Amino acid sequence: MRVCLFLDGANFFYMQRDCLRWWTDPKKILDFVRTKGELVDAFYYMGVDAPPEARQEAYLKALPTMGYTLVTKTLKNILLSDGTRKQKANLDVEIVLDMFNTIDHYDMAVLISGDGDFERPLQLLRARGKRFFVMSTNGVVAEEIISCPHN
Template sequence: MFNDEKLRNLYKNQRVAVFLDIQNLYYSARDAYNRKVNFEKVLSLVLNDRILLRAIAYLVKLQGVDQKGFINTLKHIGYQVRVKEPKIFKSTDEAGNIWTTIKADWDMGIAMDAISLAEKIDVAVLVSGDGDFTDLVRYLHTKGVKVEIAAFKLTAAKELIEVADEFIDLSSFGEDVFL
């Protein structure tokens, strides 16, 4: 039987990729706790002294907001930052009203990156509570990848928590995950 020290040493050799859904985490922290996220601390907590192969942060560009400082901070922390422009769709209803819809998410990009890295990692840490990732988790399991979900339990999709190998409730770390 393994004692705790042997298990710790075993886990320290795990090759980990972290996929950070910034919008999901940001809005979850804002809406549930009225707080901002300490992304550096989140990376440290989910990595847990294991081998980091890649940490990717996915950001949607906000119109009229200078995000250069934030992006530079994320890069300094150790994240590769991917930025996407939102898509704006305009439509008119039967009454002639013009509706604007903004579509901006990284679900497909996160899934593609996770799939492309699956052969090189032991653990994928998906920092998001978005239930749309449930099928991605199932797929990564077929490739032998352990999947950990890190999110705030209050806002995480139940089906995502259930399919994960491990759920890391970021709120359990208290003030450490907030700025």
């Protein structure tokens, strides 16, 4: 079975910080995904500061050496209604584009994200004969993902 990993970096970060309260080695994620079959691609999607701070830059440099294809977008400052600012770099569109642009290269997509926006893309993957495996945690995973029939 050919497997492709799509890791939503922001979702992964909050999953670890807020729910698990421990940090996962991205290399071990690759090792785990390899237990599902032949890992043909691994994409890591991440919002980055402009310019990246030293710690973030070191992480960005390490990911490709581990085996990830890094897809980044500059973080944007968003003004919230209460006057506070939030940084955001939504990469959901990039994830879905890569899922379908590489669809002929894999039999199973592994998605690390609990974002409910992925319900429809997962349904479409199934309709195209692809299997999928979603990795997330309680507190981050959307109900749409939990109730989405999987293989």
